[in-house]
Amino acid sequence: MSTLIIAEKNKAAEKIASILGNHKYCKKYAYSVPYYEFELKNESYVIIGLAGHIMGYDFPEKYKDWNSIDPKFLINITPEKYITKKKYADAIQKLATSAHKVILACDFDREGENIGFEAKKIIESVSNIPFKRAKFSSLSSNEILNSFNSLTEINENMAMAAEARQILDLKMGVIFTRYLTISVQSKIRTRRMFSIGPCQTPTCGFVYEREKRIKNFESTDFWKLEAIFSFDKIKFNGIHRKGKITEKEEAVQEFNEIKKLNKAKVINKTTKENTMNPPLPLNTTELLKKISIYFGLSPEEALTIAEDLYLAGFISYPRTETNQYSTDFNFKEIVEAFKNSEYSSYIKKLPKSISPNNGKNNAQDHPPIHPIKAVSNKKILNNYKDSSYWNVYNYIVLHFFSNLMPPAIFEKTKLTLSIKNSIFDSKGSVLKEIGWLEMYPFEDKKDKTLPLCAKGDVVEVIDISCENSQTTPPRKMTEAELLTLMEKNNIGTKATSSGHIETNKIRGYLEKKGRTISISDQGYILMDSLNAAAPIIVKPEVRANIETLIQNVESGKDDFNQVILKGIDEIKSMFNQLVAKKEIVIDQLADSIYDEYVSRDEKNVVGKCTKCNRILRIIKTENGRFVGCTGFPSCKNTFSLPKKGSIVVAKKALCKKGAPAVLKVGRKFHWALSIGPCFKCELEKECFPPDIVGACLNCDGYLFVINTESGRFLGCSNKCGFTHSLPKKGRLSITSDFCKICNWKIVRVKESKTDPFVGCINRKCIKK
DNA sequence: GCAAGGTC
Structure with missing residues (x-):
């Protein structure tokens, strides 16, 4: 008979075997899971590592069908715990049958206690041997030896707190996710899923709050006075103490007072050493x-x-x-x-x-x-x-x-200067002792030196400027900032926080752009509508409330079942808030899916509807084609189109008569939606200035490029009947250079795989 | 198909 030890992971199991067995241990396998045998004080031990949780909660099979089960009904259904990693369960059951005692030695935290508890449940179904707990704070020899010399009992409250978290997280996630998803799917054909969770949603909420501030930001004007000084031939700058001046008159008055002065006086100087400590030991976040x-x-x-x-x-x-x-x-x-x-x-x-x-x-x-x-x-x-x-x-x-290095030391100098009655501040910083920064090439450590002037010195003023700028919106959030916010608000753990960001990316709510992270249109609409319907779901409190509840289980203050009921009440209340305003949320999400679906069909998207602001698109039927609104049937806005010719939306063309879009028909002409062909419009030449090449060789008009279905040529603006040929193939562009002989524009013709022709195409000029 | 938490 041996003692069975259960660790949270294989790596820890092997390390403990090595410490307790004094480097002598034997590796074996049960159901392909490694375990280790060793001896301690002439007794035999077996230690096995799990893979974190080997059980998980889920709703019973009969509640699996999304369409036949009302999500609200699930609030009161108790989920069941299943074995999720069978080979580990089989392995510990097998090892337990030849053991007389089990020691749970998982990580010393709430989840660790719970993982041990799962193993206990699994073993208890085949054996009734006693359980003990070894608690250690690190895998060092001392800690491990001490913990196995002073075994304690299992902290059931701690394990049950994790249990309560699992149940409440599952309930909330499943109920909200299913409700939103099936509600949107009942309005519009889509396979898209809208997931909600007590960690992923507030994570997205942080980015939403930032982007909302950026979106709603209104910039204001300010004026900044800056002076360039010189002392001992060293130039340095100073900023007016008022900083950003919001009133123009005030800034200008201040500026006018001093702009012609060329001397400033140093009225104060402070120097102090700043110590910058080395970075703290590295943790995951x-x-x-x-x-x-x-x-x-x-x-x-x-x-x-x-x-x-x-x-x-x-x-x-x-x-x-x-x-x-x-x-x-x-x-x-x-x-x-x-x-x-x-x-x-x-x-x-x-x-x-x-x-x-x-x-x-x-x-x-x-x-x-x-x-x-x-x-x-x-x-x-x-x-x-x-x-x-x-x-x-x-x-x-x-x-x-x-x-492990000593701190870095900077000398920070601050000069206060006066130009008449205006006060300017100058700051300098010099690295005195490099310390740890010598090992740390990741930070910029440039000095900013100031001249060695003293209080009372007079310095020259080389320039004073009064510049107008605008306040800028908050910056986009970086992933580093998002992790900081999550950590501060207790969203996720060291092992899961990156995963919550990832979930939001997979769902299409968040997008990484370089080092910053931004919210997608759909993510924004989801957060914005949830924020209007049941704001708590978007905020970190949704997680904090659950955390408070389960802490009471851990401390023994509250009964497990009572806490589950309280948690259910909170979820119910959030759910009812959402249902009460479901129109806002569901309609907006359905619209966003629709817009996304339509804009993917980019070739046929013409622009925004003049009546309802949805999307106008080209619709082809057996009887021809026309432009219609995607809001049909509620919006019946339509526009006719020419019957023949390929159609491309001229994205950059702007109609001076206000057509919602301009289309290019074949190579021939433009078509303004709601107005008709541009060649019938007196403003055509303003909207589409002709490509003029040069003077007509027949009259006093000028020649410009005419494109037809059969080819291209130059025609005369006076319609005198003169024409001139153009190269038939290749991309033709008119450069801004002129031929020095005939003053026609130089043209460029580029055919694929050959070098471009660049030159004058005037046949009379070439003959000369 | 759904959460969050472990870890491989």
Whole structure:
């Protein structure tokens, strides 16, 4: 008989086996899941690692059909817990049959407690052996040995809190997602799904709030007075203390007072040293943020790369909230590993006695993210064929060393100058001690020097400007900012926050554009209408409320069943708010799908409807073609079209008579919607100035390009009957250069695969 | 087909 230990993951299981078995352990497999056997104090032990949760909640089979089950009905249905990873369940059941005791040794947090609890449930169905709990904050020898010497009981409240979260998250997600999706689908043919969740929706909501501010931003004028000074031949600038002056008169008056003066006096000077501490030890969110800022990778991409680097043994476990090293962390071992690597020059610069600049967060699960092995740039590029892997690895290494370095010291100087009664401020900054910045090439560390003038000195004024500018809207949100907001508001965890952003991208709500993230039209409409119907769903409170409820389960203050009922009440109340205003939400979403569907049919989209602002499109029937509104039948707006000729929408052409769109028919002529052919319009030449090539060779008119179905030629503006040929093939363009001999425009003709002809085409000129 | 949380 042995003792069975259950860890959260294989990596932890192997490490614990190595520590408790004093490096002697034997790897075996049960249902292809690895486990480890070892001996401790002459007793035999078996340890197996799970793969996180091996069970999950779902609604029973009979509620699976979206169309026959009213989502509202699901609010009161209790979901059931199923085994989701059968081989792990089989493996632990098998190992439990030959064990006399089980020790749960999952991560020491709420989910870890719950994962152990799942294993307990699965084992209890085949055995009634006793369970104990080992709690450790890191996988260091001391911690592990201590925790197994002082086993505790399972914290059932903690496990049940996670259970309550699972049930409430599932209920809310499923009910809202199904309701929105099937409601929209009943209005319009689409396969699109609209998903809602207590993490994904507020995540999208953060971006929505920012974009709403950008959208509603109205810029205002302001004036800024700036002076350029000179002292000891060093030029430097100063900004008027009033900063942005919103009244023009005030700025101009201030400017007029001083604009002709050429001396300023230094009325104050302050110098102080600024210490910039090294970055804190790296946790997941910080890593994802920095990788997004410095290299533009999305958090999801960055996490995937970090996981690969971890599995390769290059870096430590990448999912942690901890930014504090435990006291027995072995820095020496890592420094030693990097001594003869590409990083050797950095190693030489490390202080003799190593001490990290620790943060305050200790989730007691894993150490901060740090390098394990020195790997060359070449090896990483060979391994992964992707320079992003090197960027992430190199960042982790340099961040790790930077953290061990002394602070950087800047000397900040502030000068206050007066030109008559106007006060100007000048700021300078000089790097005195490079400290950790020497290891950290990711930040710009340019100096801004000021001359060595003292209080009372007089400096020259070289220039004073009074510039008018406009206030600018808030910037687009970066993925790094979004991660910060999620972290602050407790949306998601270190392991899931990148996933929530990704879900929003997959659903088509959010779009990554370089380093920024923006909301799609559909995402905006969804957030905007939800915000009008049931605003809480879009805000982080939706998650915080559930969190508060389940914390009461964890602390034992509230009964599990009571909390589930309270949670159900909250979901019901949000759901009723949405249903009460369903028209706003469902109609707008259906419209957005319709617009999206239509605009994908780009060739036939003509423009916006003059009556209802929806989309006008070309409609072809057996009897011919016309332009109709996509709002049909509620909008019956139509326009006729010429019967023959291919039609292309002339996107840039603007009709001076106000037609909603201008179409190009064949190569022949333009057609203004609601008006007719442009050649019948007296404004045609204004809208489409002719391509004039040069003077007519027959009269005092000029020759311009005429396109017909059978070809192109030059015709006379006086209609004198003179014509001139044009090259038959190739793309013809009239340049702005003139022939020096005959003063015709130089033309350019480009046929595919040959060099373009550029020259004069006047046949009389060529003969000369 | 739906959530969020683990991890491979």
